[in-house]
Amino acid sequence: MDMATRNFLYRIEVRNKGSGGPRIEALQADVRALSMGTLRSARQIALYFVEGEIAPEEMNLLGLFLFSDPVEQEFRWEVVGQGRSEAIDAGGARTGDFGGAAAAEIVSLAPAEIAGAGASSPRVVEICRKPGVTDPVAIEIVRAAQELGVKGLKRAATGVRWELEADWLDEQSVARITKMLLANPVIERWEFGEIRPVFPQESARPVPVETYDIAAMDDAALIALSAERRLALDLEEMCAIRTWFAGAGRAATDVELEMIAQTWSEHCVHKTFKADVEVRGELWQKDAAAGAAGKLENAAQPHSPYPPVVHGIFSTYIKKTTEEIAAPWVRSAFVDNAGIVSFDGQWDISFKVETHNHPSAIEPFGGANTGVGGVIRDIMGVSARPIAVMDILCFGPPDMPEEELPQGSLHPRMIARGVVAGVEDYGNKMGIPTVNGAIHFHPGYAANPLVYCGCVGLAPAGVHHHEPKAGDRVIVLGGRTGRDGIRGATFSSMRMDGSTGDVAGASVQIGDPIVQKRTLDVLLAARDAGLYDAVTDCGAGGLSSAVGEMASELGADIELEKIGTKYPGLAPWEIWLSEAQERMVLAVPEVSVGAFAELCSRFGSEFWDIGSFRGDGRLVIRMRGEVVLDLPMEFVHKGIPQKRLVAEAPVKNRGQTTSLPKGAPQKVKKRGLTPFFKNVSCERIVRRYDYEVQGGTVVKPFAGPEGDAPQDAAVLKPQGTGGAWGIALSNALRPDYAEIDPYRAAWAVVDEAVRNAVAVGSDPERIAILDNFCMGDPNDPAVMWALLESARGLRDAALAFGTPIISGKDSFYNEYLGPDGRRHAVPPSLLVSALGFVPDVSKAVTSFLKSPGDSIWLVGRFEPSFLDKDAAGAEADLGAVPGVDPGAQVVYKALFEAMQAGEVAAAHDLSEGGLTLALAEMCMGGRKGADIVLPPSQEPAGRAMKECAASPLGLHGMVRDLLLFGESAGCLLVEVRAGQDEAFGRHFGEEQAFRIGAVSQMPVMRIHDGDSEILSVSISDMLKAWKDSAGEVLP
């Protein structure tokens, strides 16, 4: 039989010669964590499928050169399905022969070994991607096979086979393990036994455009239409559409409806931030109390800080703040895809943080992966080279029992593992260092994980163009368009429920960072050659959003059939809305198209010329000549009705005045030193990110003599820039504060982000910040109240610190409606990210202790309080969020001066765990001991002492714990070089800085209260607790 002339599907198995391995151990640990029992053994086998006219010797060639690593792996192949009965006479076996292999170890496995007959036969489950899900490896197989001369190979797919062994395993438990740990039904399908790949249906038949006579619909029909097409538009918005089409006197096409829904989605138009917000209830009480306490002076008002109606949170609290601060170094705020500053006049630094929460909830790897990819494109969209990535991740507790999981949610362990792998994959492969981030756990994040992804870019000043001209060609560059990520913009503007994973399957995107890397290479070369008039990225809403925004003034003519697709058969609206990744849209003058094409071929990138900009503000889209959309951009962008929302404080927050929670210190007393180690080393996660690529990481996520001391912020010396300057990156997020008091929480996060940047040597007068709000359903007045309070706190704090807000993003509906009817919302989550200017990177400061004999100082207004529910106990749900001293900026400036004078050897902020944890981290990082005396607390903690005195523990015990572990804003511990105490002290005003001790010779951390030693821990004991418990806490 001549195999080479017939088309077959081939199956290739590649297995490691050895057994076990880290992936297997991780699976065994996860199965134990699910209380299912112990897996005796497990094996993971890679599966590949290739289809085409392929000769047996070609299969062997593929097996040896492409699929296996001959040193550690062995492979076998066979014909699947119809071809099975036609035994291949190649070496006498049905399985492929391995002749021609250079290494002797390649052996054929007898089929029986794999089928697993016999007493200890393993349970087998095989997993493949669903058709249409991006598979970069499959694409490479087809390309590489051609290169190898295997011309008959037409298409390929990948999969994985698991062989599990344990006496207790049955079909049900294997299914459970598969669903919980091995496969994600949103993008994968699985079978017990052998699986066959399914390729996308190649129907070349044109998909018709549907039309809706919307003018004839009544309100009920409009609501039904919005639901049926998942438009996520409310009645008022649907009515506005009806009015327009009634005026136009024609029916609406599906392309038109989908584009309007996308443009008007919360995700794209931010209607909540622009809404008129009616403020109800007694909002002023709490604030008056803060005023009475003598703090937050510039915020405290004797009456409500709000007018009866707030006309747009964004313009009132955010945009206005940046305008008032009027920092001369801000180049662009809230206009472009990213905020842009220029610290030195020669280089523009762009900064953007995005969230990718909903996609990460249902497909953690792909969601986080494309979250990173998306924010990198935001930076590419301002013509900049991405130079750093940051990620702040919020998960449910990793030890959450399965029965407490919101129904239909993935387990936090699986979410965390997928998200971390997704971040790792994209940043590492694009060659952008991941230098800063954080991980937060909270039960409110179990069904709604938050994935904040940030990116920083660098460009020569003034090279970014964003004005398309009439007649410019509309060019799509990068990846092909497919059915992936359809309706992502509207999907992220809806609350999720138990079925979201099923119906939202198409909104999942899978990234291909290498395609984006090539796109970046082309883009930067095109920028330097001046080949485009404007560029933007394709994110949520796909081409509809990208072209829609770019053509918002000019309009455009688009020919949909010219857009390169992954497979035929896409409906016109799917092409227009697809959120397929790795695409950029450029406005290229006709004369430059040839040069642009040459660049694309040089870097191996694809592009499509899909139309031109008009000039009359009309967008006209055709599919093979037929008009499928014809709308004035004015209506698309400005036709949305003004939204009205209501804000009202929930009962628990009305008139809150507590400054110290009742009973808090007892709890801490009982726990002894444990709060101390609530923080664990994040090395096992952070090291999976390449933080060194691009060679500019000065202050690394981990530094110090043992390379394991975490730092408050990253400092970068961007590659290719001259001079001594650099930038600092930091972040702060305190959902635990915000649950109690969102106004003070906003102050606290601005302070902490700024303080972290200052700790590494940033100039406090040149720090820009970003805001990212993640909240629940804005139609809930309590959610709106928290948003309003957060935004007001953000504004007051930004004004106090003089930090312009240069970009931001909001994400709502981070809420999950369980099948039980319960709503699971995230705690109000305001992330503040800071971008600081470090005038001289050789003066950057790290957090670990350096030299015995140096002094240890406490700077800032030290007035610790307890707040977290852990410490305060479940009954005390109103703790006290530490108030920020509005004068903290003065302290930061003094510290900066001392750093520039070379007096500071180390600095570290006081945060979770208070003074003691901060000191412990400095000791551990430097492998040095310290000896300090507890400082006195300042007012108004003195007032709190009266409350302490009334407690059963008595004044002394309570105050001591408060000083040790209480949290306070505005403070840092500073190691001052020997002999510099006097000079250092001179930078500070009265009561702003105290020398509290010294770095010691002994590797022990000692804390004294007056003359008596109250705490003494060896550095090695601390390190053990800090590092060893990481495995239990982190996924």
Add this chain to the structure above:
Amino acid sequence: MKALVLKAPGTNRDYDVAEAIEYAGGTTVLLPLSELRERPALLLDYGMLVIPGGFSYGDALGAGKLLALDFECFFAEAVMRFVEEKRPVLGICNGFQALIKTGILPGAPFERHTFTLAQNARGNFECRWVRLRASTSNSIWTRGIEGFSCPVAHGEGRFASSLPNVVESLRVAGCIALEYANERGEPAQGSYPDNPNGSIGDIAGICNSDGNVLGLMPHPENAVFPWQSASMPGWAEDGALRLFRNGIEYARS
């Protein structure tokens, strides 16, 4: 003398290594693989070939494998001539993986397909600083260097072989250029994290028996400027810079 820095789809430390070579006194040209593919003879215009780190072809089917396939299919002849003429070749990380998978490293007398850089013993990509010890070898790149520190950043860097007594054979052939070391500069003896990936014989870098081709997993190009090691007290030595200077001097001679 100009060094060719080859940029495959997915290469990402091309600028890093180019900056390091320029800082060390050399001149570099970044060339996309597509151009070398059209005119392989271009290679012979250069005095040095550098294959930088990154994720060529996204590490699909194994790190460096598809880049190695490109070498064989498109410019095997030019590369073999370049190597045989004893011009200096440096493969870092992904470049090392490609050199191993083409069989250029360790090269004769060792048979191809008997060495690999497999998944790290701990199963993950890992970024950390390591200490390296320059062993006695034929490498022109490590002449006069005792050791140095620099970062590793890889998921597939565990040097492995199917041959028996291979560490000894490589040593005898003068092919072990760099070993992972502890803080006293002694071989790490397989202990994590000094040996970050579980490589046999603590092997971090390999040269051919002629000594002109060096492949290594760690990134010396990220440890040449003073700020790169500023927050790592006790880790900075100038060996990483000298490695590039050695290559440049050798290429000029």
